[in-house]
Amino acid sequence: MRLHVTLAAGLLILPTLAHADTLGDIAKAMGADKVKTIEYSGAGNLYAVGQPETPTAAWPRFGLPEYKLTINYGTGSMIQDTVVTFGDQPARGGGRPPSNGREQRVSGISGDTGWNVQGPNANPSRGTAGLKHALWLSPHGVVKAALAAKSPVTMRSVGGKRFKTVSFGSKGAFQATAWFDKNNLLRGVDSIVANPVYGDMPVRTVYSDYKTFDGVKFPTKIKAMSAGYPSLDVTISAVTVNAAADIKVPENMRRGGGGRVAMQKAADGVWFIAGGSHNSLAIEMKDHVLLVEAPLGDGRVKAVLKEVRKTIPGKPIRTVLNTHLHFDHSGGLRAAASEGITIATFKDNVKFLQAAYAGKDTLSPDAYAKSGKKAKFISLGDKHVFTDGSRTVEMHRLVGNYHNNGLYVIYLPKEKILSVADAYSARAILKEPAKRVGQATKNLWDNITRLNLDVETVLPIHGSKVGFDQLKMASGQQP
Ligand SMILES: [Zn+2]
Known part of the structure; x- marks a missing residue:
């Protein structure tokens, strides 16, 4: 009887011994203290997260010579x-x-304030x-965040091996579970991070090839996959x-939020909605309004919808015309859908967005x-026409465009207006035809x-x- 009790107690103790290492031991091993x-x-x-050529293609790779x-x-x-x-x-x-093929990009965060630096601004x-x-998710940040969260150390199996795991998060931003090997070194983090298309987007970060620097352990390889696609890979x-x-x-940081919404009349019943990094259009039909582009996320689109309703009272905004899937251009579609506005987008995007929107957003x-x-x-093919007898609005797919396979221009034949995203951007006024023209712009011209x-x-x-004439010159044509 006594033996039995001892054995039972021993069996109970074994798993406890297996994870006897505390977060303090992990902090010491990593040098985080x-x-x-x-x-x-x-x-x-x-x-580039959320910028694929097709809904299921990998995200485009850029070189990162300095990180x-x-x-x-x-x-x-x-x-x-x-860089x-x-x-x-x-x-x-x-x-x-x-x-010019090489650009320094700086971003920062302090508490709840984040910023990007472009030139002097x-x-x-x-x-x-x-x-x-x-x-x-920096290697020592993981340990410090877990310590701050007073996370218990628990065991879990990954790929047949047992690891110590801890959990931590930041309210409204991310939730993470990290795992450490038998030497108490960080090996990986599974996290979900808030994303305007996915809601909760899963990310896996893997740390390997540890070396000692300044007396602390540091992984010399860090790789991340976001939503199943490579997103970062650094040595x-x-x-x-x-x-x-x-x-x-x-x-000199400007204030955030929805940004300025500037309604500019482009033709009778056609409004160019500027004031932010991404423009939209409002097109007045007989008994409803079409919105072109719901960019970024809730903040921008809620502000745009409010202005459109003020400018065109009494007509519901029925449909939003999405130029393409890239997340900065589609991040506000959810806000539109939340108000019952139908999304018109390339047929290949529909399944992707339905799956993304079915995910959690906690x-x-x-x-x-x-x-x-x-x-x-509304699932779009190569051409779609919205009409109510008095006004016609056409969506044309830029067939063969490398920027995105579901990239549309919006064309108003009577008003001779064309709206285009990314394949041409009017950021500088040209005086002569461009000498170097990228595939996206050349393809835009070919489609026009x-x-x-x-x-x-x-x-x-x-x-x-x-x-x-500006678009013509950007395409390398004589104006
Ligand atoms: Zn794009």
Whole structure:
């Protein structure tokens, strides 16, 4: 009897011994207890999240010859300083190409304020979830976040091996579970991060090839997959512990939110909605309104819808015309769907969006998640015509465009207006035909010629209203 009790007690103790290591032991092994600030740098590849050529294609790769994170764990702040170069050529998919093929891109976060630096200006970042995720998924950030969350250490099996796991998160931004090997080194993190298309987007980050720098352990390989696609892949070559990291929110940062909504009349009943990074259009039909583009997310689209209703009272906004799937252009479709507005998008996108919208959105539930509505779609082929007898609005697919396989222009034949996203952006006024023309713009021109579109005015999704001569010159044509 006594023996039996001892054995039973021993059996009970065994699993306890197996995870006797506490978070304190993990912190010691990783050297996290010594780290107040850290700077680490390397090089690798960056992938443009949500910018594929087709709904199921991998996200486009860019070169990342310089990658440096400076983190102050005490103040919860981080600067991400990168140099981005062209990736695979010709580029397929979206993502902002680096100007002149090589561009420095800096972003930062301090507490709940995130920003991006472009030239001398700092702009508020669209959301801080990704930046918070990057900060706290840094190798020592994981340990510090788990310590702050007072996470218990539990065991789990990954690929047949037993690992110690801890959990932590940041309200409204992400939730994460990290696992450590028998030497108490961080091996991976499974997380969900708030995303305007997916709601909760799953991310797996893997850490390997540990070396000792400044007396602390640091993985020299960090790879991440987001929603099942590669999103980051870096090799770390230098780590400095406790370097100066006095990170401050830039003084000249503009305020966030939905941004300015500037309604500009482009023709009778046709409004160009500018004022932000992405424009929209409102087109008045007999008894309803068509909206072109629901970009970014709830903030922008709610502000746009409000202005449209004020400008065109008494007519419901029935349909939103989506130029293409890239997340910055489709991130506000959920907000439109939450108000019962039907989404017109390329047929291949419908299944993708239905699956994405069926996912959970628990981290930072948006208007769609809260509405309980189910998005309605118009599935587009190469051409779709909206008409009520008095006005005609055509959507044409830019067949063969590498930017995205479901990229549409919106054409108003009577008004001779063309709206175009990304294949042409009116950011600079040209005085002569462009000498180098990318595939996306060249293909736009070929499609305009093929479809024989008679255009006078271009209302681009990026940039300001211009005459057709500008698009012609950007395409390398004589105006
Ligand atoms: Zn795009």
